[in-house]
Amino acid sequence: MADLETQVVVVGGGATGTAVLRDLALRGIDAVLVERADLGTGTSGRWHGLLHSGGRYVVKDPVSATECIEENMTLRRIAPHCVEDTGGLFVLLPENEQSYGDAFVEACEKTGVPCEELSLDQARKREPLLTPNLSRVFAVPDGTLDGWKLMGGFVADATSRGARVLLRHPVVGFERDGDQIRAVRVRDTAAGEDRLIGCQWVLNAAGAWAGQVATLAGGRLRMAPGKGAMVVMVSRYVRGVVNDCRMPGDGDIIVPVHEVAILGTTDVETNDPDDISVDPREVDFMIDACAQMVPAIANGRVLRAFSGSRPLYKAEDAAGDSRDITRAFFVLDHSERDGPGNLLSIVGGKLTTCRQMAERTVDVLAAKMGVDADCATAEVPLPGAEHGFHRLADPLATVEKKVEYGELVCECELVTRARIEAAVDQGTTELDDLRRQLRLGFGPCQGAFCGWRAAAIVDDRRPGENEPLANLERFLEERWRGQRMAVWGDGAVQALLNHAIYRGTFDLRPQQEPAETEREA
Amino acid sequence: MRADVVVVGAGPAGLAAAVALAEAGRQVRIIARGNGFTHWGPGAVDVLARVGGKEVGRPLDGVPELPARHPYRLLEDEVLRRAIDRFQRLAAAAGLAHEGSLDQNRRQVTALGTLRPTCLVPAPAARPLAGRVAVVGFAGFRDFAAGLCARGLRDAGYQASVQAVELPSWSHERHFTAVDLARAIDDAGFRSRLADRLAGATRDADVAVVPAVLGLAAGHEAWADLERRTGIALVEAALAPPSVPGLRLYAAWLARLRELGVRLQLGFPVTGLEVGDGRVTAVVTEGASRPIVTRCNEVVLATGGVAGRGIQAQRDGSLVEVVAGLPVQGFADRMHYLADRFLDDHPLGAAGVVVDAELRPLDTTGKPALDGLRCVGSLLADHDPTAEGSREGIALVTATRVAELLAAAPV
Numbered sequence: 046m047a048d049l050e051t052q053v054v055v056v057g058g059g060a061t062g063t064a065v066l067r068d069l070a071l072r073g074i075d076a077v078l079v080e081r082a083d084l085g086t087g088t089s090g091r092w093h094g095l096l097h098s099g100g101r102y103v104v105k106d107p108v109s110a111t112e113c114i115e116e117n118m119t120l121r122r123i124a125p126h127c128v129e130d131t132g133g134l135f136v137l138l139p140e141n142e143q144s145y146g147d148a149f150v151e152a153c154e155k156t157g158v159p160c161e162e163l164s165l166d167q168a169r170k171r172e173p174l175l176t177p178n179l180s181r182v183f184a185v186p187d188g189t190l191d192g193w194k195l196m197g198g199f200v201a202d203a204t205s206r207g208a209r210v211l212l213r214h215p216v217v218g219f220e221r222d223g224d225q226i227r228a229v230r231v232r233d234t235a236a237g238e239d240r241l242i243g244c245q246w247v248l249n250a251a252g253a254w255a256g257q258v259a260t261l262a263g264g265r266l267r268m269a270p271g272k273g274a275m276v277v278m279v280s281r282y283v284r285g286v287v288n289d290c291r292m293p294g295d296g297d298i299i300v301p302v303h304e305v306a307i308l309g310t311t312d313v314e315t316n317d318p319d320d321i322s323v324d325p326r327e328v329d330f331m332i333d334a335c336a337q338m339v340p341a342i343a344n345g346r347v348l349r350a351f352s353g354s355r356p357l358y359k360a361e362d363a364a365g366d367s368r369d370i371t372r373a374f375f376v377l378d379h380s381e382r383d384g385p386g387n388l389l390s391i392v393g394g395k396l397t398t399c400r401q402m403a404e405r406t407v408d409v410l411a412a413k414m415g416v417d418a419d420c421a422t423a424e425v426p427l428p429g430a431e432h433g434f435h436r437l438a439d440p441l442a443t444v445e446k447k448v449e450y451g452e453l454v455c456e457c458e459l460v461t462r463a464r465i466e467a468a469v470d471q472g473t474t475e476l477d478d479l480r481r482q483l484r485l486g487f488g489p490c491q492g493a494f495c496g497w498r499a500a501a502i503v504d505d506r507r508p509g510e511n512e513p514l515a516n517l518e519r520f521l522e523e524r525w526r527g528q529r530m531a532v533w534g535d536g537a538v539q540a541l542l543n544h545a546i547y548r549g550t551f552d553l554r555p556q557q558e559p560a561e562t563e564r565e566a
Numbered sequence: 567m568r569a570d571v572v573v574v575g576a577g578p579a580g581l582a583a584a585v586a587l588a589e590a591g592r593q594v595r596i597i598a599r600g601n602g603f604t605h606w607g608p609g610a611v612d613v614l615a616r617v618g619g620k621e622v623g624r625p626l627d628g629v630p631e632l633p634a635r636h637p638y639r640l641l642e643d644e645v646l647r648r649a650i651d652r653f654q655r656l657a658a659a660a661g662l663a664h665e666g667s668l669d670q671n672r673r674q675v676t677a678l679g680t681l682r683p684t685c686l687v688p689a690p691a692a693r694p695l696a697g698r699v700a701v702v703g704f705a706g707f708r709d710f711a712a713g714l715c716a717r718g719l720r721d722a723g724y725q726a727s728v729q730a731v732e733l734p735s736w737s738h739e740r741h742f743t744a745v746d747l748a749r750a751i752d753d754a755g756f757r758s759r760l761a762d763r764l765a766g767a768t769r770d771a772d773v774a775v776v777p778a779v780l781g782l783a784a785g786h787e788a789w790a791d792l793e794r795r796t797g798i799a800l801v802e803a804a805l806a807p808p809s810v811p812g813l814r815l816y817a818a819w820l821a822r823l824r825e826l827g828v829r830l831q832l833g834f835p836v837t838g839l840e841v842g843d844g845r846v847t848a849v850v851t852e853g854a855s856r857p858i859v860t861r862c863n864e865v866v867l868a869t870g871g872v873a874g875r876g877i878q879a880q881r882d883g884s885l886v887e888v889v890a891g892l893p894v895q896g897f898a899d900r901m902h903y904l905a906d907r908f909l910d911d912h913p914l915g916a917a918g919v920v921v922d923a924e925l926r927p928l929d930t931t932g933k934p935a936l937d938g939l940r941c942v943g944s945l946l947a948d949h950d951p952t953a954e955g956s957r958e959g960i961a962l963v964t965a966t967r968v969a970e971l972l973a974a975a976p977v
Contacts, residue, residue, distance in 0.1 A: 325901055329881065452708045453741050462708070494806060497678060501711030513714055514678065518909065525908035532914075533881045533900055540904070541873035541915055541952070542606065546806050548909060549952040550608040552682035555909040 047243030051077045054244045059089035062250035063199035064403035070206035072418035081215035091353030093309040094302035096188035097397040103152035110156040126432040127195040133187025133286030137180040187286035198427035219262045249390040252356035253318035264384030269359035270318040273310035274327040274352040296334025308335045318354040349527035358392035455495035457488020474511040476520035493543040567860040569595035577602020579943025579961035580868030581819040586969030588826035599835040608804035609811020611686035615955025635948040649966035660818030661785030665692035676804045679718015690789040693799040697772030699726040710777035729767040734759035748782040761795035778802035845937040871944040895947040911953040918947035
């Protein structure tokens, strides 16, 4: 007997899974989403935050480019509060292949990506820290996207329409009846026991982990995760996104996200999507490459480095470097391939196109289920959309205006006690989860001042639920894993001062074994 | 400009060295980029709390187990005794009595409810936690959480309960620090109203733990006054920076320097030395429009390690001593000077300049690098002030040693 019955089980709480859940809910299809950790703890929480204009793909992957610009416009409409409308530039450096400039303009036109050439004076006015050594500059409607906010919005909207979400419920097996999956077995990690979710359909939205999920279900699916490293600088450096105008390659983009700038990326093929290690040489390489566009980055302060696993799908016979694999997405029907008759896998794609991926997937599923409701996700705005675009100064303005916001617990990211208390009251007790929800500990001190304050608040609101010093230790160690690759200069001063606070003043000694996996942003 | 001895750095080592040198009759000037560890630390005197990760009960018992070139091994135990005596006298004269001695380490309560091992603690942190302990939080003060502190104390076997006290009304910014609150408590009216509330909240307790914010301007007087008014023993718990006990000590050193006629130039990073005939002749300071040269006979570097910015860690993994370019005992690349776990010891914390027993920095051949130059405090190699719990002890013993060495030298 199943513990829970539903029409569709969605596996994976990243951007795709949450977008699918919302799409199903809007079409009146009952669904349960299961996620092994917290929302956005896989690739959707480990990316650079770029709302693609498509410019990056116009020459190399025109299909992706068109998908990007369509979805860019859609997200600006349905979720403007998750978007900072920064705009973006493509800068052609003198050492680049100069003919790429004309090719870029032509490809933008073909793919429908708006593109305007700026004079060098206009460009420098817009981005004062740009190198003076420029050949040409093009403006495109890039932006930045808060992925966690978007996923939170999808889930809030879906659950308000009856969908259910089970976090920290990894899939451990599938109950089959012939070639049909009858139920999904998940492990409730808090309770330490398994639960069975009876269902008619399973939608595998596990991204880079989709191969593992499909295999567990008796299907066959080969993912080719591409590991990409990124570097977080302590301040923004640029007002909008800055891209190197050449074929996509390593270290060619600077994305200003909230208070920081993220430099991206590298691409290393890997077999294990949980391998998110960063080689210090990748850090050095990206700083040097991005400093070609914005020289101040060469001597700037680095906060941390992290990597994520791109959910790339490689058809069995394809060969070559993983950057050559298309960024477009595929809906795979396992009944036509290899296995269960009621399993669909959605693979490939990018965070920018998550809504469109969900639409195509649910179109396929709805047809199979005989549901004829049209997709409404491109029209119905998310809760919070009335706020309009996110602006960098919004959090500060809110804190300054509203006395009831009270104490600032995280000064770097302007996180108040009231917001932490509200999140804890809703059941979040792990500091690392509060970090993703509230941006706690993202700033220059990397949690040194807010970490223990937040641990105390959690224990005060929910006594005994999460041992505060162990909670704090996990948080500090998580922050450290990202910093460790990039400690020098002012970062080294900060690291040793933080160490002097926690080991010196507070005499906190390591109690726990290092965690096996790391989560990031 | 001219000085006899220039001390570079205004942390515990530089301040203590300047006082000791001036008391020994030298004419001294301090030039520093900014404040040092006084403002960051827990406001106690750590001498030697751990060796190889194990606690030592009596600091001097741990010294033989330290590496051969550790500053405590380079210097006689007697120098450390004199340094601690000298510190106790200065602190007491400034109304900042410290409890404890080199005979036994003791414990200091922290905001996390841990009991950190240290050697000397200021009197407001020194009352025994005997009987019923009330841990008192002040509403709206974010740097102390009574529940967390009490929980730690209970885990350590103490009978600790939690009490909340609303602060009397006072004029402050919405987000106030320990220093803001300490200044408010300096005001007699505010303090008297706070005392009434504290007394009410601690009626059933034998001792009360409070955040280390009980007054700043008049040494330990505000603490003593609150004890008198409330009739209960008060124990200040160490907080994250800024450190009120550290600021009190900084003020005491500053007052003594003023009495001795020592000038303190803060906000002037020293960028280099001038040298003639193998001997230092001047220090060069970054000025607003041009370098400022201060001629002198001796230079004492008290610029700190990597944390104090006396040493700069570079992206390529090299470590650069910022004033004289002295060789730094370091590591091959940046991945090797850090531990995988944040809370473990980091080799970078022990990076420093190798000196001889007269605190002269050595060049790569093992000979004194430059006449007239000495190094003190966390700048020295072969010790890790955080991992060992030795920061203030190293600062004081090297400061005393340098003053004793230079006292005999001609002015």
